Amino acid sequence: MFTQALKALQANRMRSLLIFLSLTVSVTAVFLISAVAHGIVSSYSTILRSDGDLIVTQAKISDTFFSDVDTALIPRIARIPGVRRVTAMIVGASPAGKLPIVAVYGLSGERMKNYRLLSGHYPKRGEVLVGRGIAGRFGSENRLQIGDRKFRISGVFGSETGFESGGVILTLSDAGKLFHKKASMLFVDLDKTVPAQKVMEAIRKLSDRIEVKSTDAFVKNYHQFRIIETSADVISLIALLMGLISIASIMSVTMLERKYEFGILRALGYGRGSIVGRILTETLILGIFSYLSALAAALGILWVLRHLPALQGYVDGVITPALAAEVGIAALTMTVLGAILPAWRASGIDPMELITRGSRA
């Protein structure tokens, strides 16, 4: 049956190619959109999770970009029993040099050490440390304009995260002047002598303009991530539906062309189920080939996006084995769904039509 399916696909070369292409295009789209969304979420999660057991942000904000937390809280939080360390970060984005937009991280002293220094030294006041991903873009200049201020480049740092290695690091107070705020968020390390819940309550008592969450809870509930993931899912679904519709329409035409083939099988005593089985075998073979091609295409495109200088490494899509498996199941389901109705209709041909054709031909 498998070799016969291959022969059928080869005999209907043009149709097979069309199905293959539409499947490959839609599955590639699904891979890209999901991988990029996943990349954004996991990059930013990595930054948020890099240290700190608790995250303190401004209360009732939709995005960490808009959060403003008073750094005067830092020493007060540090005094709470069970707290080992409090650090602060500003997350922003601004034009830098000739680059239209660059991620800017303002970091309080100890937090800098989380970043791997490749050359030079950690930035002091008036200095900026640039990520490896964009270091080459500023030529031999040792000064860099960020927003409305000029900074001296103190060195280069490396990071596995696209958002970081394509960004720059400043002191917290310099970033504060750029973005007119004290801090976007505070990270609180605990020494585990006091339950996290108690520490969180103590922090909440300090101000009613802040929100405290465990890092885990923060990342899991972060609204922006849900929006990105939901959008990706919706776009993926549309891409899959488009693929499904093209398979269904190409299959309908093919089935009509091949109806006498199924008619003779009916006359030979084949049941509808086994005819549908033959047709689905053909489309599943195409589905598997398309899936593998789409996976290869998506990996290739993601590699290019990651290394495209204009994107500064921000588009860092990852295809995890879980994503590959999920998309694989979705792609094959789509293949079967797209083919099953035309196949079922084709299998219903009345062998009487074989007689009629003969006598009218």
Place this chain on the structure above:
Amino acid sequence: MIHANNLIHFYGKERAIDGISLRVAPGEFVALTGESGSGKSTLLAILSTLLRPDSGELRIDGKPAKEWGDLNRFRREYIGFVFQFHYLIPYLSVAENVALAAGRERREAIPELLDRLGVAEIAPKKADEISGGQRQRAAIARAVANAPKILFADEPTGNLDSKNSRKVFDLFRRIAAEGTTLVVATHDRTLAREADRVLEIKDGRLV
């Protein structure tokens, strides 16, 4: 082998089969002749289970319709059909086409069958690589691949010249000689005389 009693079939208001009764003995080779439009194809379709008559009784090998059970299975076991058009699946070889009709246990016997029917040399070829006469003989080989008890053929020589038509009927003779019951519809009265018995149909009635 076939026992039909007062078969009637309408297309809309037109009475295409108008009370036909007939018997065909096991191993008999019967030709069905008549003008175009007389009802040969319709009768053949009814006798071969492809079409349900509006009324009348049909027994095949002694079994009335309600004892046929699963129709697909019944067709595989009892019925072979050859049409005017060959309906060979174009992307498969003759041997593969024949294998489609043969149950698993009969696949081994296919080369021998093709040899016996004189089509062994075209076994590896596809439909568009052989002549019209060869295609029809391949279609006949496929129709008998599962050793059906009855072989039906509707105008099997309709697209063939007289030389190839004769070859097809020679083949039918050989199949009949092996004990298969044959019912062949043809408007060619000369060819019909090759059969053991000729039934003439006119306006849906036997004459």
